[in-house]
Amino acid sequence: MTLIRRERDGDRDAVHALHTAAFAGLPHASGGEADLVDALRGTAAWDPRHSLVAEVDGEAAGHVLSTYGTVGEARVLGLGPIGVDPALHRRGIGSALMHAALAAADACGEPAVILLGDPAFYGRFGFVPAADHGVVPEHPEWGPYFQIRTLSAWDEGLRGTFAYAPPFSEFG
Template sequence: MELRSEQPADRPAILRLARSAFGTDDGAEPPEPGLLAALFACEEYIPELSVVAMDGGEVAGHCITTRAWIGSEPALGLGPLAVLPERQRRGIGAALLAETRRRALLLGERVIVLLGHTSYYPRFGYRPAAALGILAPDPRWGDHFMALPLAGPVPSGPFRYAAPFAGL
């Protein structure tokens, strides 16, 4: 498996991956492909933090992390993270999270925030964001709203994702 920065030519495969990973039994279009398309085009897009996992010449996984804010301080918002269903549980998601963390540290970022499964992300160091003083956009998210401190002091206050998230 190779991890590398996403290129514009990868985007059709990434959108197909998101449809596959987040698809529903009723065949309805999940929101993630549209969100990804909007994230690729937004001001908060950070090219170095859009990472693909290539496996056998195919995009097997993708993770995007975009500029976000805690109060007026910069932060990162991770997601969506997707792995082809037939390649899940093989470490691709873990590798994407580790690579995202490594790249964010190199960029001097202080914290990554996400909304995700409490049974998955804590094993990678994520913990409830509220414990760090980071307030979720929706308080109903509870412990599913998590943060990973990286370097330096973590700001506290209300969290705001990149603009395309507001359309969900």
């Protein structure tokens, strides 16, 4: 059984190891995903309500993080990284983390969650091209991979360029 819960202080090493393993050798990975999570802790972008751990048999099996970026002056969540222990792939852990991250964001009154990823994969979670809602990436080459999932508190007036938290430019 998979339990999704907030990250605890004692999870840091396990979360780091999870992201290191989850992104090892992937063509789209920067290799800095684990260091990015560490760098985001303690910044203004970090909110512990949006750092979630998947636990299987009492052990950390996956992690998802959403941190605050901006669209103009508005704070908007950017999701990522999300990683699952490669030995536990295809068990629904990543999907459970994604659903929990979206539910947590909606419950906290966030207007949207933004991510950079494969539209064919993230579309099943309700993500669409962010440009459809007037939100564009800092890097135009991200094109259709830059996506948004609007939530209950979405405001159609929220438009502009999304900027990830500063550590993303160093590690992302």
